Amino acid sequence: MKLTRDKLSALLGFKGQNKSIGSEKKPIHASETPVDLIEKEKTDSPPQPADAKQANEQADITDSTQLVSEIESASDETEVETQEPSMEYEDLIVVNYTKEQLAQSEAKLAEFMSACIGAYGALISTVDGHEVAYSLKRDLPTHKISTMNSSLLALGESIAKESLQQLCQFVILENSDGRVVSLRINDILMLTCISSKSTNLGMLLSAGRNTADSLAKILR
Amino acid sequence: MKQIKFIFTGPPGAGKTTAIATISEFPPVSTDVFSTDGLAKVKEKTTVAMDFGQITLDNGQKIGLYGTPGQQRFKFMWEILVQGGLGLIVLVDNRRPEPLKDLEAYLDNFADFIDETDAVIGVTCSDIKDTPSIDDYQELLQKRGQVFPTFAIDARNKDDVLFLLNALLTCLELS
Numbered sequence: 001m002k003l004t005r006d007k008l009s010a011l012l013g014f015k016g017q018n019k020s021i022g023s024e025k026k027p028i029h030a031s032e033t034p035v036d037l038i039e040k041e042k043t044d045s046p047p048q049p050a051d052a053k054q055a056n057e058q059a060d061i062t063d064s065t066q067l068v069s070e071i072e073s074a075s076d077e078t079e080v081e082t083q084e085p086s087m088e089y090e091d092l093i094v095v096n097y098t099k100e101q102l103a104q105s106e107a108k109l110a111e112f113m114s115a116c117i118g119a120y121g122a123l124i125s126t127v128d129g130h131e132v133a134y135s136l137k138r139d140l141p142t143h144k145i146s147t148m149n150s151s152l153l154a155l156g157e158s159i160a161k162e163s164l165q166q167l168c169q170f171v172i173l174e175n176s177d178g179r180v181v182s183l184r185i186n187d188i189l190m191l192t193c194i195s196s197k198s199t200n201l202g203m204l205l206s207a208g209r210n211t212a213d214s215l216a217k218i219l220r
Numbered sequence: 221m222k223q224i225k226f227i228f229t230g231p232p233g234a235g236k237t238t239a240i241a242t243i244s245e246f247p248p249v250s251t252d253v254f255s256t257d258g259l260a261k262v263k264e265k266t267t268v269a270m271d272f273g274q275i276t277l278d279n280g281q282k283i284g285l286y287g288t289p290g291q292q293r294f295k296f297m298w299e300i301l302v303q304g305g306l307g308l309i310v311l312v313d314n315r316r317p318e319p320l321k322d323l324e325a326y327l328d329n330f331a332d333f334i335d336e337t338d339a340v341i342g343v344t345c346s347d348i349k350d351t352p353s354i355d356d357y358q359e360l361l362q363k364r365g366q367v368f369p370t371f372a373i374d375a376r377n378k379d380d381v382l383f384l385l386n387a388l389l390t391c392l393e394l395s
Binding site for chain 1: 252
Protein backbone atom coordinates (compact mmCIF):
# COMPACT_ATOMS: atom_id res chain seq x y z
CA MET A 1 0.00 0.00 0.00
CA LYS A 2 1.25 3.45 -0.79
CA LEU A 3 -0.13 6.33 1.21
CA THR A 4 0.03 9.94 0.26
CA ARG A 5 1.09 12.54 2.78
CA ASP A 6 -2.48 13.82 2.71
CA LYS A 7 -3.67 10.55 4.13
CA LEU A 8 -0.84 10.41 6.62
CA SER A 9 -1.62 13.96 7.67
CA ALA A 10 -5.23 13.08 8.15
CA LEU A 11 -4.25 10.07 10.25
CA LEU A 12 -1.91 12.08 12.41
CA GLY A 13 -4.06 15.17 12.45
CA PHE A 14 -1.80 17.48 10.50
CA LYS A 15 -2.44 19.90 7.71
CA GLY A 16 -2.50 18.13 4.38
CA GLN A 17 0.06 18.28 1.64
CA ASN A 18 0.29 16.77 -1.75
CA LYS A 19 3.55 14.90 -1.68
CA SER A 20 3.39 11.14 -1.95
CA ILE A 21 5.63 8.90 0.06
CA GLY A 22 7.38 6.02 -1.58
CA SER A 23 7.93 2.79 0.30
CA GLU A 24 11.48 2.21 -0.77
CA LYS A 25 14.13 3.39 1.65
CA LYS A 26 17.73 3.65 0.79
CA PRO A 27 20.67 5.13 2.61
CA ILE A 28 21.77 8.39 1.06
CA HIS A 29 23.97 11.33 1.74
CA ALA A 30 22.93 14.67 3.12
CA SER A 31 21.90 17.25 0.57
CA GLU A 32 24.22 17.43 -2.38
CA THR A 33 23.28 21.05 -2.87
CA PRO A 34 23.96 22.32 0.60
CA VAL A 35 22.53 25.49 1.97
CA ASP A 36 24.90 27.26 4.29
CA LEU A 37 23.35 27.85 7.67
CA ILE A 38 25.69 30.52 8.62
CA GLU A 39 28.47 32.03 6.79
CA LYS A 40 30.56 31.93 3.74
CA GLU A 41 33.03 29.14 4.19
CA LYS A 42 36.28 30.60 5.41
CA THR A 43 38.57 30.83 2.46
CA ASP A 44 40.67 33.78 3.48
CA SER A 45 43.54 32.45 5.49
CA PRO A 46 44.64 34.40 8.52
CA PRO A 47 48.01 36.15 8.24
CA GLN A 48 50.61 33.54 7.67
CA PRO A 49 53.73 33.53 9.78
CA ALA A 50 56.68 34.92 7.87
CA ASP A 51 58.81 31.82 8.26
CA ALA A 52 56.04 29.62 6.98
CA LYS A 53 55.50 31.87 4.00
CA GLN A 54 59.15 31.68 3.14
CA ALA A 55 59.18 27.95 3.66
CA ASN A 56 56.09 27.67 1.52
CA GLU A 57 58.02 29.00 -1.44
CA GLN A 58 60.74 26.46 -0.85
CA ALA A 59 58.39 23.56 -0.44
CA ASP A 60 58.44 20.86 -3.02
CA ILE A 61 55.04 21.30 -4.62
CA THR A 62 55.41 18.14 -6.66
CA ASP A 63 55.47 16.23 -3.40
CA SER A 64 51.95 17.33 -2.52
CA THR A 65 49.97 14.53 -1.03
CA GLN A 66 46.63 13.27 -2.14
CA LEU A 67 45.30 14.34 1.22
CA VAL A 68 46.10 17.95 0.48
CA SER A 69 44.48 17.94 -2.93
CA GLU A 70 41.41 16.19 -1.64
CA ILE A 71 40.96 18.58 1.20
CA GLU A 72 41.50 21.58 -1.04
CA SER A 73 39.02 20.18 -3.49
CA ALA A 74 36.47 19.68 -0.75
CA SER A 75 37.08 23.20 0.46
CA ASP A 76 36.33 24.63 -2.98
CA GLU A 77 33.13 22.65 -3.27
CA THR A 78 31.71 23.99 -0.04
CA GLU A 79 32.12 27.65 -0.84
CA VAL A 80 28.60 29.00 -0.74
CA GLU A 81 26.92 32.27 0.03
CA THR A 82 26.13 33.42 3.51
CA GLN A 83 22.64 32.70 4.73
CA GLU A 84 20.99 33.53 7.98
CA PRO A 85 20.44 32.33 10.60
CA SER A 86 23.81 31.82 12.15
CA MET A 87 24.48 28.44 13.73
CA GLU A 88 28.00 29.52 14.55
CA TYR A 89 29.30 31.63 17.34
CA GLU A 90 32.66 32.40 15.83
CA ASP A 91 32.12 36.11 16.11
CA LEU A 92 32.38 35.75 19.86
CA ILE A 93 35.47 33.70 20.46
CA VAL A 94 35.79 33.31 24.19
CA VAL A 95 39.37 32.08 24.05
CA ASN A 96 41.61 35.08 23.56
CA TYR A 97 45.38 35.12 23.66
CA THR A 98 47.74 38.05 23.56
CA LYS A 99 49.84 38.78 20.49
CA GLU A 100 52.88 37.84 22.54
CA GLN A 101 51.44 34.46 23.41
CA LEU A 102 50.53 33.82 19.80
CA ALA A 103 53.98 34.90 18.61
CA GLN A 104 55.62 32.54 21.09
CA SER A 105 53.29 29.77 20.01
CA GLU A 106 54.11 30.29 16.36
CA ALA A 107 57.81 30.20 17.24
CA LYS A 108 57.26 26.85 18.96
CA LEU A 109 55.44 25.54 15.90
CA ALA A 110 58.34 26.69 13.74
CA GLU A 111 60.74 24.84 16.06
CA PHE A 112 58.67 21.72 15.63
CA MET A 113 58.78 22.10 11.87
CA SER A 114 62.55 22.43 12.00
CA ALA A 115 62.93 19.40 14.23
CA CYS A 116 60.86 17.21 11.92
CA ILE A 117 62.23 17.35 8.40
CA GLY A 118 59.10 15.87 6.84
CA ALA A 119 56.65 18.04 8.75
CA TYR A 120 54.76 20.46 6.55
CA GLY A 121 52.01 21.61 8.86
CA ALA A 122 51.45 22.27 12.56
CA LEU A 123 48.21 23.75 13.80
CA ILE A 124 46.92 24.87 17.15
CA SER A 125 43.15 24.85 17.37
CA THR A 126 40.46 24.73 19.99
CA VAL A 127 38.91 21.37 20.81
CA ASP A 128 35.67 22.59 19.30
CA GLY A 129 37.27 23.30 15.97
CA HIS A 130 38.45 26.91 15.79
CA GLU A 131 41.94 27.55 14.52
CA VAL A 132 44.25 29.57 16.76
CA ALA A 133 47.71 29.54 15.13
CA TYR A 134 49.63 27.53 12.61
CA SER A 135 52.86 27.06 10.74
CA LEU A 136 52.78 25.65 7.24
CA LYS A 137 55.15 24.64 4.49
CA ARG A 138 52.34 23.86 2.09
CA ASP A 139 49.04 25.49 1.37
CA LEU A 140 46.51 23.70 3.57
CA PRO A 141 42.88 24.47 4.45
CA THR A 142 43.65 25.19 8.10
CA HIS A 143 40.10 26.04 9.04
CA LYS A 144 38.81 22.75 7.74
CA ILE A 145 41.64 20.69 9.18
CA SER A 146 41.10 22.30 12.58
CA THR A 147 37.42 21.41 12.58
CA MET A 148 37.84 17.88 11.28
CA ASN A 149 40.63 17.07 13.68
CA SER A 150 38.59 18.31 16.62
CA SER A 151 35.99 15.70 15.67
CA LEU A 152 38.65 13.07 15.19
CA LEU A 153 40.32 13.72 18.53
CA ALA A 154 36.98 13.68 20.32
CA LEU A 155 36.11 10.37 18.64
CA GLY A 156 39.51 8.95 19.57
CA GLU A 157 39.01 9.93 23.18
CA SER A 158 35.52 8.42 23.19
CA ILE A 159 36.76 5.19 21.64
CA ALA A 160 39.51 4.96 24.24
CA LYS A 161 36.94 5.43 26.97
CA GLU A 162 34.58 2.82 25.51
CA SER A 163 37.52 0.43 25.22
CA LEU A 164 38.12 0.87 28.94
CA GLN A 165 41.33 2.71 28.32
CA GLN A 166 42.32 6.08 29.67
CA LEU A 167 43.97 9.25 28.49
CA CYS A 168 44.04 9.19 24.71
CA GLN A 169 47.49 10.61 24.02
CA PHE A 170 47.55 10.70 20.24
CA VAL A 171 45.20 10.11 17.37
CA ILE A 172 47.35 8.94 14.48
CA LEU A 173 46.34 8.83 10.83
CA GLU A 174 48.81 6.63 8.98
CA ASN A 175 48.50 7.32 5.28
CA SER A 176 50.37 6.01 2.26
CA ASP A 177 52.47 9.11 1.96
CA GLY A 178 52.33 10.75 5.34
CA ARG A 179 50.89 11.01 8.80
CA VAL A 180 48.54 13.29 10.65
CA VAL A 181 48.88 13.26 14.42
CA SER A 182 46.46 15.02 16.77
CA LEU A 183 46.96 15.49 20.48
CA ARG A 184 45.68 17.66 23.26
CA ILE A 185 47.55 20.67 24.56
CA ASN A 186 45.15 21.26 27.46
CA ASP A 187 41.42 21.17 28.16
CA ILE A 188 40.54 23.55 25.37
CA LEU A 189 43.39 23.40 22.88
CA MET A 190 44.81 20.74 20.60
CA LEU A 191 47.77 20.37 18.29
CA THR A 192 47.73 18.78 14.84
CA CYS A 193 51.00 17.75 13.24
CA ILE A 194 51.11 16.88 9.55
CA SER A 195 54.14 15.18 8.09
CA SER A 196 55.35 13.25 5.10
CA LYS A 197 57.07 9.93 5.72
CA SER A 198 60.46 11.62 5.78
CA THR A 199 60.03 11.85 9.52
CA ASN A 200 59.54 8.58 11.36
CA LEU A 201 56.53 8.15 13.59
CA GLY A 202 58.53 8.05 16.82
CA MET A 203 60.16 11.37 16.06
CA LEU A 204 56.85 12.90 15.08
CA LEU A 205 55.14 11.77 18.27
CA SER A 206 58.04 12.83 20.46
CA ALA A 207 58.40 16.27 18.89
CA GLY A 208 54.63 16.69 18.89
CA ARG A 209 54.37 15.85 22.58
CA ASN A 210 57.21 18.19 23.52
CA THR A 211 55.68 20.99 21.46
CA ALA A 212 52.27 20.46 23.04
CA ASP A 213 53.82 20.60 26.52
CA SER A 214 55.62 23.84 25.67
CA LEU A 215 52.46 25.32 24.20
CA ALA A 216 50.51 24.39 27.32
CA LYS A 217 52.87 26.60 29.32
CA ILE A 218 52.59 29.48 26.87
CA LEU A 219 48.84 29.33 26.31
CA ARG A 220 47.65 29.08 29.88
CA MET B 221 17.31 -8.11 12.77
CA LYS B 222 18.95 -5.12 11.17
CA GLN B 223 19.35 -2.08 13.34
CA ILE B 224 17.41 1.01 12.32
CA LYS B 225 19.37 4.22 12.33
CA PHE B 226 17.77 7.53 13.23
CA ILE B 227 19.58 10.83 13.18
CA PHE B 228 18.99 13.75 15.53
CA THR B 229 19.95 17.15 14.22
CA GLY B 230 19.24 20.80 14.93
CA PRO B 231 20.96 23.94 16.12
CA PRO B 232 23.49 23.92 18.96
CA GLY B 233 21.74 23.76 22.31
CA ALA B 234 18.46 22.40 20.93
CA GLY B 235 18.72 19.24 23.06
CA LYS B 236 20.04 16.56 20.70
CA THR B 237 22.55 15.09 23.14
CA THR B 238 20.02 15.33 25.97
CA ALA B 239 17.27 13.65 23.95
CA ILE B 240 19.51 10.71 23.07
CA ALA B 241 20.73 10.40 26.66
CA THR B 242 17.12 10.49 27.86
CA ILE B 243 16.00 7.41 25.96
CA SER B 244 19.18 5.45 25.31
CA GLU B 245 19.30 2.11 27.08
CA PHE B 246 22.99 2.56 27.81
CA PRO B 247 24.99 5.66 28.63
CA PRO B 248 25.38 7.27 25.23
CA VAL B 249 28.69 7.73 23.53
CA SER B 250 29.31 11.43 23.33
CA THR B 251 32.01 13.64 21.90
CA ASP B 252 31.34 16.75 23.90
CA VAL B 253 34.15 19.20 24.45
CA PHE B 254 34.35 22.62 26.01
CA SER B 255 32.81 25.40 23.94
CA THR B 256 35.36 28.10 23.28
CA ASP B 257 33.18 30.54 21.37
CA GLY B 258 29.99 32.45 22.04
CA LEU B 259 28.12 29.20 22.56
CA ALA B 260 29.90 28.97 25.92
CA LYS B 261 27.43 31.55 27.20
CA VAL B 262 24.60 29.17 26.37
CA LYS B 263 26.20 25.85 27.26
CA GLU B 264 29.53 24.73 28.61
CA LYS B 265 30.11 21.85 26.21
CA THR B 266 29.25 21.09 22.63
CA THR B 267 29.22 17.97 20.45
CA VAL B 268 31.99 17.97 17.86
CA ALA B 269 31.63 14.57 16.20
CA MET B 270 28.56 12.57 17.16
CA ASP B 271 26.38 11.17 19.90
CA PHE B 272 25.38 7.56 19.84
CA GLY B 273 22.75 5.75 21.85
CA GLN B 274 20.40 2.83 21.34
CA ILE B 275 16.89 1.81 22.21
CA THR B 276 15.22 -1.58 21.74
CA LEU B 277 11.54 -1.75 20.88
CA ASP B 278 9.17 -4.33 22.36
CA ASN B 279 9.47 -6.45 19.22
CA GLY B 280 13.24 -6.61 19.64
CA GLN B 281 13.96 -4.08 16.94
CA LYS B 282 17.01 -2.04 17.87
CA ILE B 283 17.16 1.61 16.93
CA GLY B 284 20.52 3.36 16.76
CA LEU B 285 20.27 6.98 17.80
CA TYR B 286 22.87 9.24 16.22
CA GLY B 287 23.24 12.90 17.08
CA THR B 288 24.99 15.37 14.82
CA PRO B 289 26.95 18.44 15.84
CA GLY B 290 24.77 21.50 15.37
CA GLN B 291 27.27 23.89 13.87
CA GLN B 292 27.63 24.31 10.14
CA ARG B 293 31.38 23.90 10.34
CA PHE B 294 30.77 20.24 11.19
CA LYS B 295 28.76 19.66 8.06
CA PHE B 296 31.18 16.96 7.01
CA MET B 297 29.94 14.95 10.00
CA TRP B 298 26.33 15.40 8.90
CA GLU B 299 27.18 13.79 5.58
CA ILE B 300 28.87 10.88 7.30
CA LEU B 301 26.16 10.36 9.89
CA VAL B 302 23.18 10.22 7.52
CA GLN B 303 24.66 7.31 5.60
CA GLY B 304 22.41 4.31 6.15
CA GLY B 305 19.93 6.40 8.10
CA LEU B 306 16.20 5.78 7.90
CA GLY B 307 14.79 8.92 9.43
CA LEU B 308 15.61 12.38 10.70
CA ILE B 309 14.57 14.04 13.93
CA VAL B 310 15.02 17.80 13.78
CA LEU B 311 15.06 19.53 17.14
CA VAL B 312 14.52 23.27 17.10
CA ASP B 313 15.22 25.54 20.05
CA ASN B 314 12.31 27.97 20.34
CA ARG B 315 14.41 30.38 22.39
CA ARG B 316 16.68 31.20 19.48
CA PRO B 317 16.10 34.44 17.57
CA GLU B 318 14.66 32.83 14.44
CA PRO B 319 13.60 29.24 15.07
CA LEU B 320 11.61 29.03 11.84
CA LYS B 321 14.65 29.96 9.80
CA ASP B 322 16.67 27.47 11.83
CA LEU B 323 14.22 24.77 10.84
CA GLU B 324 14.30 25.78 7.20
CA ALA B 325 18.07 25.73 7.19
CA TYR B 326 18.21 22.15 8.49
CA LEU B 327 15.44 20.97 6.19
CA ASP B 328 17.36 22.44 3.27
CA ASN B 329 20.67 20.97 4.31
CA PHE B 330 19.19 17.52 4.81
CA ALA B 331 16.81 17.80 1.86
CA ASP B 332 18.18 14.85 -0.11
CA PHE B 333 18.12 12.64 2.94
CA ILE B 334 14.60 13.67 3.89
CA ASP B 335 13.36 13.11 0.34
CA GLU B 336 14.39 9.48 0.56
CA THR B 337 13.41 8.88 4.18
CA ASP B 338 11.21 10.90 6.52
CA ALA B 339 11.41 13.40 9.32
CA VAL B 340 9.74 14.61 12.47
CA ILE B 341 10.23 17.92 14.22
CA GLY B 342 10.54 18.51 17.94
CA VAL B 343 10.33 22.04 19.25
CA THR B 344 12.16 22.45 22.52
CA CYS B 345 11.96 25.19 25.14
CA SER B 346 8.54 26.33 23.96
CA ASP B 347 7.62 26.50 27.64
CA ILE B 348 10.20 29.26 27.99
CA LYS B 349 9.31 31.09 24.76
CA ASP B 350 5.97 30.20 23.27
CA THR B 351 6.42 31.83 19.88
CA PRO B 352 6.52 30.72 17.17
CA SER B 353 3.69 28.30 17.91
CA ILE B 354 3.35 24.77 16.55
CA ASP B 355 0.80 26.19 14.11
CA ASP B 356 3.46 28.61 12.87
CA TYR B 357 5.78 25.69 12.22
CA GLN B 358 3.04 23.81 10.40
CA GLU B 359 2.28 26.86 8.33
CA LEU B 360 5.90 27.14 7.36
CA LEU B 361 6.01 23.49 6.35
CA GLN B 362 2.83 23.88 4.36
CA LYS B 363 4.35 26.78 2.45
CA ARG B 364 7.32 24.57 1.67
CA GLY B 365 5.03 21.79 0.48
CA GLN B 366 6.11 19.50 3.28
CA VAL B 367 4.28 17.70 6.04
CA PHE B 368 6.15 16.47 9.06
CA PRO B 369 4.76 15.68 12.49
CA THR B 370 5.71 18.59 14.72
CA PHE B 371 5.51 18.53 18.49
CA ALA B 372 6.55 20.66 21.41
CA ILE B 373 8.80 18.46 23.51
CA ASP B 374 11.06 18.49 26.52
CA ALA B 375 14.25 16.68 25.54
CA ARG B 376 14.70 15.64 29.18
CA ASN B 377 11.36 13.88 29.22
CA LYS B 378 11.53 10.25 28.11
CA ASP B 379 7.88 10.09 27.11
CA ASP B 380 8.25 13.19 24.95
CA VAL B 381 11.26 11.86 23.08
CA LEU B 382 9.70 8.41 22.67
CA PHE B 383 6.59 10.05 21.31
CA LEU B 384 8.69 11.77 18.70
CA LEU B 385 10.37 8.49 17.81
CA ASN B 386 7.01 6.73 17.56
CA ALA B 387 5.74 9.42 15.22
CA LEU B 388 8.73 8.87 12.97
CA LEU B 389 8.28 5.10 13.05
CA THR B 390 4.61 5.53 12.17
CA CYS B 391 5.48 7.74 9.22
CA LEU B 392 7.98 5.16 7.99
CA GLU B 393 5.53 2.28 8.40
CA LEU B 394 2.83 4.13 6.52
CA SER B 395 5.07 5.17 3.70
